[in-house]
Amino acid sequence: MKIKQMIKENNRLQDAMTPGNLSYYQDMVVYIRSSSVNEAKGEELLLEIGQHLLDAQAKGKTAEEVFGSDPEAYCKDLVEQLPPMKGLNKLQLHVMIPWISLTWFFFVQAIVGFIVTWTGGPVERMTQVRVSTLILLAGGSYILIQLIMKWMKNGTFQPEEERRKINIRHMGIYVVIAVVILVGGVWLGRLLPVLHIQPWVSLVIFVIGLLGTKLFFSSK
């Protein structure tokens, strides 16, 4: 069974769960999907335990009775036994975020460039791309998205009240890190060169980026 099919089947299982069981199960899903395990094997396991939960639910049991009162420890046990993500998949996952953000940066760059050209605006200025901006975008998007993923995983299995407190704390840290990245970018901007990229070149880079996304990362 393909990963896409398994995820579809998983959603179907979730539709049949009681609210209490669904909330318990969804935490398990977030935890396992955000762990660095073989994706196919992880989905297979989620499908298996989801189906088990439905069978037990039909007999009047709750998720806590089936998987225990400490879901985090239980999921840790499962993740320890699952095969780890392969090196290539891990690399794909790390490259994907900067790749996508740069691809869409060049899309915006191309559109703005064309509009300015057609309206007779300052083309020279609008086609400038700082090397520091590219580094900032690639690195910054990577750090910020990795942080969100990590926090999402840490937030699972926490009671609602605790989760809200953690979210507020994380939001503060997030803003501080974003500011540090921006300040770093301005400083870096003084050291690194500025490129002149014509709108049509930006468009070509965007198309190549989009094709690359489809080719290298489509299974993600």
Add this chain to the structure above:
Amino acid sequence: MTTQSQMLKGILEGCILALMKHREVYGYELSTLLENSGLTFVSEGSIYPLLLRMQKEALIEGTLRSEPGAGGPPRKYYRLTGKGQETLQQFKLHWGTLKESVDFILTSGGKKHED
């Protein structure tokens, strides 16, 4: 891990291998079979980390597929591998010896009857 829980895990692993000896079994079915056999110390969910470890050690292998007769939900069916068969044989042998020794101690207090 305590010695007791390690021992129980070993026994549980042997029982799982035995239940898969003649036919394929899926997770929920396995937990029901264990429970019906009186192994009530086993919580339902605890079989999954064990099944994953047994797959890693190549004692069993599993296939995800829909139940025969179509339309059923996809389940993962497990069966023994050659290595699993051998491990089951060893378990039976060890269990037989252990059971005999423990029974002997419990019934006679460890003393052989003298005629």
